[in-house]
Amino acid sequence: MGPRFHTDPAALYREMRRxxxxxxxxLLPGDVPAWLVIGYREMYQVTGDPVLFPRDPGLWNQWPHIPQDWPLLPMIGNRQPSIYYTVGEEHQRHLKMVEGALExxxxxxxxxxxxxxxxRLVDGFCAVGEAEVISAYAKPLPILVLGRLLGFPDSDGPxxxxxLGALADGGADAIAAHQEFGALVGRLVAGRRERPGADVTSYMLxxxxxxxxxxxxxxxxxxTAAGYLPTADWIGxxxxxxxxxxxxxxxxTGGRHSVHEAMNEVLWEDTPTxxxxxxxAARDTRLADRHVNAGDLLLLGLAGANSDPETQTATAGSADGFRDGNYAHFAFSHGEFQCPFPAREIAETIARTGIEVLLDRLPDIDLAVPARALARRPSPFLRGMTGLPVHFTPIPAYGGRR
Structure with missing residues (x-):
């Protein structure tokens, strides 16, 4: 989690491979050991074998050494019965319910x-001639859209x-943030039990x-967590x-490379997760040349695997370096526990619509600072911008009319 991890991850992954x-x-905070998988073939092996490498934190051999206030507990060590931390038939039961609602x-x-x-968000800054895209647009848009789909009131957005930002950063306030997040969702479930609507929560119930x-x-x-920050970072x-x-x-200005191509390039080279x-590991095994003990934690280095030089030629795209039409990245993981397809469609629609509206409304948008001045979020899990200052020709607000 040093500065190079956020400023030059490509070079850091090259050094790791070397x-x-x-x-x-x-080592995770508190000197908790783990394996970080950054090989493309090894990633495919781990994600494609849910029997040998299940997503079951109950197997973890480090539980005796994990304190209750460990900051990464909400992101890694959650042992509760959700779609994310169940396996086998129980996972399929949750998946069927969630996919059915999302569909x-x-x-x-x-x-x-x-x-x-x-x-509405662009209206909030378009007349000024400048904005900070991440806080004013990329972050609020996905959560406001997801909130409507799930049944949250717009007022819960902030x-x-x-x-969710505190959870992803894994800092000292992560545990408290997780509890507050749970309270918000708990109110949503209770409210939709009493007053069902045309929303995902009601469909699930x-x-x-x-x-x-x-x-x-x-x-x-x-x-909510899986759909919000990765989509916000995909936009940013x-x-x-x-x-x-x-x-x-x-x-x-309508040239040859489209928003869709930019979004796919980001999933390869600058993937949000x-x-x-x-x-x-369900039992002792070998992965590459490593002996992995039963109960060892494996972290999926999606960005590292995408940049594995052994697969760069095989996954290359067009002559100008873009991977046009190549979707063999690990941005949504892979295998039984990958992001459900309806959730991917929803995230892509939100991100693509958001980018298209921004560029349509502000066609001469440009950076207001040198590119080298842009900074990344300190999260070890998510790769996004802390800010993206821009300027543009001021325009009048639509006032809700398109």
Whole structure:
């Protein structure tokens, strides 16, 4: 978690491969040992074998050494019965309920919500001629759209942004943020039990299979957390790419490289979820040239695996360096525990709509600071911008009319 991890991760991953190979021994806060998988083939092996490498923290051999206030506990050591931390038939039961609810989301209504909320946010700064895109746009847009889909009131947006950001950063306030986040979702579940609506929470509660209120709450927490910050960073990282990469300069005025291409390039080169926790070895085994003990934690180095030089040629795209149409990245993980397909569609629709509205409304948008001055969030798990200052020609607000 040193500065180079955030300023030059590509070079750091190269050094890791040189010194340790595709499976790297690492220490988490408190000197907790783990393996960081950064090889493409090894990532495919781990994510593709849910029997040998299940997502079951109950197997962890470090539990006797983990204090109750360990800051990464909400991100790594959660042993509660949610879609994220169940395995086998129980995981499939949760997955069926969540996917069924997400599939009922109208894609037309989703885009309508995304456009309306994007326009509302742009209205808040378009007449000024300058803005900070991350805090004013990229962060609030996904949570406001997801909030509508899930049934949260718009007024919960600021609290969700604050608590989920603290969780991702894994700092001293992560435990308290997790508790506050749980309280927000708990109120949502209780409210939708009394007053069902046309939202994902109500669809989940209407599932004929039996789930406890705790299970609904935990699954909704997983959906919200997994859908919010990665989507916000997908927007921010894509806009940054389009404003700083000369290959995209023409695209801002309708050139050859599209928003879709920028978004796919980000999933390869600047993926929002760079490290994902985790998998646990069900028995002693070998991975690459490493002996992995039963119960060892494996962190999925998605960004590291995407940049594995052994697969760069095989996964290359067009002659100009873009991976046009190549979606063999690990941005959404892989295998049984990968991001559910309806959730990916929702995230892509929110991100793409958000970027398109921003560029449509502010066609001459440009960075207000040198690219080298841009800073990254300190999170070890998520790779996003702390700020993206821009300037543009001031325009009048739409006032909610497009």
């Amino acid at each position: 010194d340790h190979g595709p499976v790297v021994p690492v 009922r989301v109208s894609r037309m209504e989703l885009r309508k919500h995304a456009e309306e909320l994007a326009d 609290a969700l942004i604050r608590t 209407a599932c004929p299979a039996h789930f406890t209120d705790e299970e609904y709450l935990l699954d909704l927490m997983a959906i 990282n894509s806009v940054r790419l389009m404003l700083t990469d000369d290959r995209f300069a023409a695209s801002l 760079q490290i994902l926790a985790g998998r646990w």
